[in-house]
Amino acid sequence: MSSHFQLSPELDRNKVFLVKxxxxxxxxxxxxxxxxxxxxxxxxxxxxxxxxxxxxxxxxxxxxxxxxxxxxxxxxxxxxxxxxxxxxxxxxxxxxxxxxxxxxxxxxxxxxxxxxxxxxxxxxxxxxxxxxxxxxxxxxxxxxxxxxxxxxxxxxxxxxxxxxxxxxxxxxxxxxxxxxxxPPKEIQTQIVAKMDTAYAIKKQKEAEAQRLLDSIDDYLLDELGIELPEQEENTIQNRMFTRQLSEVSGGRFDPNYHFNIELITGHSANFEFIKLKDIIKYLPQYGANEPAVDGIRDCGIRYIRITDISENGELNNNSWKTAATIEDQYLLHYNDLLFARSGSVGRAYLHKDITEDSIFAGYLIRFIIDEAAANPDYIFFYCHSVIYKLWVNAIYRPAVQANINAEEYKSLPVPLPPIEKQTEIANHITKIRNQAKTLQQQAKAELEQAKKEVETMILGADEKKA
Structure with missing residues (x-):
């Protein structure tokens, strides 16, 4: 009979292990x-x-x-x-x-x-x-x-x-x-050259992806019939303009707001501008005021925070957290639109992943689009356009932490084509974003492959894979 203590084979050896x-x-x-x-x-x-x-x-x-x-x-x-x-x-x-x-x-x-x-x-x-x-x-x-x-x-x-x-x-x-x-210096040189090449390829593919993403604004503005003026020289004369008292009475007095709103809505467009409040089904909702905690991804409920959302409105899957307390009222549904009200103010995310349950945090605001009036994907893509960014720059209140509240988001001006045209625009932009994402994924995968090859050059092949 062996005198050595042994662990049960049913235990996860990455969590329970023996050390002499x-x-x-x-x-x-x-x-x-x-x-x-x-x-x-x-x-x-x-x-x-x-x-x-x-x-x-x-x-x-x-x-x-x-x-x-x-x-x-x-x-x-x-x-x-x-x-x-x-x-x-x-x-x-x-x-x-x-x-x-x-x-x-x-x-x-x-x-x-x-x-x-x-x-x-x-x-x-x-x-x-x-x-x-x-x-x-x-x-x-x-x-x-x-x-x-x-x-x-x-x-x-x-x-x-x-x-x-x-x-x-x-x-x-x-x-x-x-x-x-x-390793010998010549091996170090080979490794550096291999990694430099991998980074150059990554940079090239990411530049191609960025060119695709940059083309979206031109496409969207053209489809909407909006032509923004060329940026003028930043002189005092060009920054001066007038407004009637009746135009500002009871509203915002800061010049930045009126200047940018005029840029957005003061020019001809193919379609009428409506306000976001006109195409939502329910009143906007602020998220849960709960601390984020570690959890078990396979069986837990994700807690989506501003920091989880990229500038392009995609979720970062490397920062999975759950909340200390889960309330059903904050559960996300397909096509729920979230806006950041502070921090990365203006950032937008359209919830698509229903393979796992998720709730959203308090610095995010949920809007539910009336799909009979507007295509949620079109609204989401519009909320990544240069026009939307002008509006964010106009509406947010500079402070220690910039802020846009739910009432202000409801006032967002949106050019609204017929639903068929919205769908056409959304499908075209989706295609461009998918092409860009494929290039980004290829760039990342090729760099990771180069790292694995370099690790093998230095340490030899993994015995388990050999």
Missing amino acids: CSELEGRMDANTYHPKRTNAIRKIINSKYSHQKLGLISTFSKIITSSIIDTDIYVGLENIESDTGVFIESSKKETISSAAIFTKGQVLFPKLRPYLNKVFYACFSGICSTEFHVLDSSIVANKFLAYFLSLDVVVIQTSLLMSGNTLPRLQTEDIKNLLIPI
């Missing part, structure tokens, strides 16, 4: 010894190349500045795209009191939420959030280091080393202890 007492070192939390992490480390140790701890092959720069000027290029975590490390330019610079200095060719590695995989190889010099470690290696090429740190074999480890619930982060010592393979 002799294998315990340093941290005592279970995730440190999770099979996924130990297997990832074993793959690096068993690779054909020597390896060393990150802290021994890289310096961790700690140059901090509080002298920040407007011309500084600032990199926050929000400026780095997940899984790709691509820099996303932003005209907005958050209020910062201090930042880390980095130079071109260094590597920015995040301390916060490592599962988002936001490793950045600096292609310029600038300043960054102190939530990044600034790395510089004289042992391996920095670009090779950046590419390796973004591979699954590293993300699996760091995701299991996080501490803290609200702001899960990595301890510096855990980052310094990450094992880094050291």
